[in-house]
Amino acid sequence: MWARRLLRSLRAAPIVAALIAAHGDSRGEPAPADPPFMVVDLHVDLPWQVHFKGRSAALTEGHATLAGLVAGGYGGIVFPIYLPDSAHKDGSHIEDADAVFATIESLIAQHPLFLPLTARAAEPGRIASFLSIEGGGAFAADIPQIDRFIARGLRLVSPCHGKNSPLSSSATGARVDHGLTPLGKEFCERVYAHGALVDVSHVSDAAFADIAAIARAHGAPVVATHSNARAVAKQPRNLTDDQLRVIRDTGGVAGINLHAPFVNGSNEATVADVVAQVEHMVAVAGIDHVAVGSDFDGGIKVPEGLEDAAALPRLAAALRARGMSYDHVLQIFSLNALRVLGWRGGKQGAPDGG
Numbered sequence: 001m002w003a004r005r006l007l008r009s010l011r012a013a014p015i016v017a018a019l020i021a022a023h024g025d026s027r028g029e030p031a032p033a034d035p036p037f038m039v040v041d042l043h044v045d046l047p048w049q050v051h052f053k054g055r056s057a058a059l060t061e062g063h064a065t066l067a068g069l070v071a072g073g074y075g076g077i078v079f080p081i082y083l084p085d086s087a088h089k090d091g092s093h094i095e096d097a098d099a100v101f102a103t104i105e106s107l108i109a110q111h112p113l114f115l116p117l118t119a120r121a122a123e124p125g126r127i128a129s130f131l132s133i134e135g136g137g138a139f140a141a142d143i144p145q146i147d148r149f150i151a152r153g154l155r156l157v158s159p160c161h162g163k164n165s166p167l168s169s170s171a172t173g174a175r176v177d178h179g180l181t182p183l184g185k186e187f188c189e190r191v192y193a194h195g196a197l198v199d200v201s202h203v204s205d206a207a208f209a210d211i212a213a214i215a216r217a218h219g220a221p222v223v224a225t226h227s228n229a230r231a232v233a234k235q236p237r238n239l240t241d242d243q244l245r246v247i248r249d250t251g252g253v254a255g256i257n258l259h260a261p262f263v264n265g266s267n268e269a270t271v272a273d274v275v276a277q278v279e280h281m282v283a284v285a286g287i288d289h290v291a292v293g294s295d296f297d298g299g300i301k302v303p304e305g306l307e308d309a310a311a312l313p314r315l316a317a318a319l320r321a322r323g324m325s326y327d328h329v330l331q332i333f334s335l336n337a338l339r340v341l342g343w344r345g346g347k348q349g350a351p352d353g354g
């Protein structure tokens with residue numbers, strides 16, 4: 001099942017195929033010391049830091065510095081266009097998305113470390129760039145505008161952030177009796193129909209169910225870019241075991257989030273706590289359906305020992321020490337994420353039940 005989907009993603013997305021060819025060939029029996037694990041991180045809030053928080057575009061500070069990404073083994077990174085609920089009195093606007101997109105393009109252009117969004121081939125020592133939108137409520141004003149972003153490389157979009165949006169209720173929003181709004185359903189239908197994915201991180205349980213139904217109709221994987229298991233840390237932002245099984249059944253992934261409260265429910269966490277989250281998510285969803293969505297630079301409280309991107313090999317080592325195979329760690333660190341990033345809809349995205 002997993003291999004078939006991966007093969008489809010190879011045909012659909014040349015950059016994904018190139019990354020797997022460049023780094024996935026190291027699968028097999030580990031040498032005495034494991035070769036480095038390529039990381040493909042589904043959520044790093046660098047653009048937010050640079051666009052809204054005044055961080056230098058030199059990328060020499062914070063959780064995800066250029067040097068840290070290299071040291072951490074990054075081969076791919078998803079840059080979110082985060083649209084804060086507080087951007088304007090009436091929420092965010094579509095032109096905010098254009099402005100953040102321009103910042104992302106500028107960062108990529110300034111730093112040869114990042115491959116352009118349009119790259120079709122991987123290059124040794126460079127990081128493939130992918131695009132998402134976090135908090136897409138602004139698009140309720142003009143839904144077809146999302147097409148422009150999909151055409152420019154958008155892979156994932158979440159219909160809300162921390163508050164309810166005109167598209168969807170939020171996991172942390174005011175209590176309402178709906179999930180997706182009628183506009184939200186129209187929006188998600190359009191996203192899948194155009195070959196991109198809806199990101200269920202931040203949506204309410206009711207919206208998760210609405211999105212899952214639309215995803216299934218499109219043969220699309222349900223993806224939570226940066227969400228953990230609620231059974232381990234009781235937070236509305238985390239996924240129930242039933243939701244993890246929906247992610248499994250649709251071929252999706254949940255990206256492990258390193259924010260301490262989402263890891264263990266407290267303000268401090270350790271590498272062992274992150275390992276416990278990973279092990280629970282793997283036990284419930286299966287090894288094909290857990291990825292990395294660090295939330296680095298998203299204002300998170302990082303675990304002790306996983307303070308920045310450069311520390312990710314420590315998580316790999318901890319999982320190996322717990323007995324996880326080299327191949328399984330590689331799946332979590334990159335291959336599962338690449339599978340869903342390679343989804344382009346249509347016949348090649350048909351579900352096969354795995």
Ligand SMILES: [Zn+2]
Binds near residue numbers: 202226298
């Ligand atoms: Zn988030």
